[in-house]
Amino acid sequence: MGDKEDSSGSFSEEAKTEEQKAKPIHPRPSLISPELKAMIRIRTKYQALKRRRLDSATGLLASGRPSMGPDPSPSTAPEIFTSNVKQPTRRRRRKGSRVLFPNNCCKVVHGDKDRSRAKPFFVLFGIIVSLQVYNAIENLDDHVASYDLEGLDKTLRREVFGQQGAIEELMKHLQGYLSTYAHTQPLALALHGPSGVGKSHLGRLLVRHFRSVLGEDLVVQYFTLHHCPVQGDVGQCARDLSLWVEEVVEHAEAQDKIPVFVLDEVELMPAPLLDVLQGLLQPNQTNEHLNVIYVLLSSLGQEEITRHILQNVSCTAKSAGALLRHTLAEHHPLWAEVGLDIVSLTLLEKSHVMECLLEEMTQEGFYPDHGHIERLAGELSYFTTMGHQYSQNGCKQVVARVNLL
Secondary structure, three states: OHHHHHHHHHHHHHHHHHHHHHOOOOOOOOOOOHHHHHHHHHHHHHHHHHHHHHHHHHHHHHOOOOOOOOOOOOOOOOOOOOOOOOOOOOOOOOOOOOOOOOOOOOOOOOOOOOOOOHHHHHHHHHHHHHHHHHHHHHHHHHHHHOOOHHHHHHHHHHHOOOOHHHHHHHHHHHHHHHOOOOOOOOEEEEEEOOOOOOHHHHHHHHHHHHHHHHOHHHEEEEEHHHHOOOOOOHHHHHHHHHHHHHHHHHHHHHHOOOOEEEEEOHHHOOHHHHHHHHHHOOOOOOHHHHOOEEEEEEOOOHHHHHHHHHHOOOOOHHHHHHHHHHHHHHHOHHHHOOOEEEEEOOOOEHHHHHHHHHHHHHHHOOOOOHHHHHHHHHOOOEEEEOOEEEEOOOOOOHHHHHHOO
16 A cells, blocks of 8 residues: 555656646746846856966975965955956066076176167267367368458458458458368459459458468569560560469478469460460369469459449449450450459449548548548549449549649
């Protein structure tokens, strides 16, 4: 009987179980949101990963090897789960391993392998070049200062009247040429202007100044009628001029200086002398012949200069000189040379003539009465154009007028 009851009881339980499986299971609503479930899963994975790292560290300590991981002594206290999940903090990775040195030895730190060894060389090379450039500039300044161009400029502006433009052009060429040691050709300046505007006076001032800074033997003043008279042998005059230039140039080279030649009355020079001058201006010469200054004074082209000034009152010395080159080249090929710079001296106005009279009267010891000076200046001849009065003969008659007093 007991066996029947047991079999009947088990049968009923199996039947109930099958009935429960056959019934559909309806899911109960969850009290935890999906976001919180995701946080729980992340925390569970993190705890598992942490336990795995602690287990591996414990195994390394047991085998006698140091562990590079975190502290292997985890807390055994039970963890209380809250909804405030702390984000794991990331440890900063070190750029390089730290080297510890013993106290009783010196540190030996190797330099950066990527550092270029050529950098110190280029820095040293740049310093040397900078010093050389600075030294060269200082030497050039001393070289220019030895010629005292500032004093020459003041002298010309004080004693030459009405030629400020020509003086500026002249000083610009001298400053540029004397500022360097190496030259490819000589400096040749041709000063042209009408009679009485101060060409010969300017030449005398140049000779006086350069003789004071260079010496008597390195500055030559050449007058055509004096050194080569009309009745003289023109061929011999050309040879004498060539030998003279050669001698002075060699002497200047020995002293490391630049000689100066001032040639006056160039309009009276015969063709052989002009040929010698043209040959001296060529660039294909020895170095000592390239370090020379030639100043040519002439009245050639005075008609063109007078006409140009009367038609263009505001013209400059440079513009008038550019117009002269074609006319002068017809006289001789010397003026067609590229290395020859032409500077034009302009006509003198009545105010400039009055300054000449004042200067001459002061030198002769006369009382400089302004009314007397105006009366003497009014006796001279002038070109009148556009409200300007230009002297027809410059200051050439000033000396004669003062001598009559």
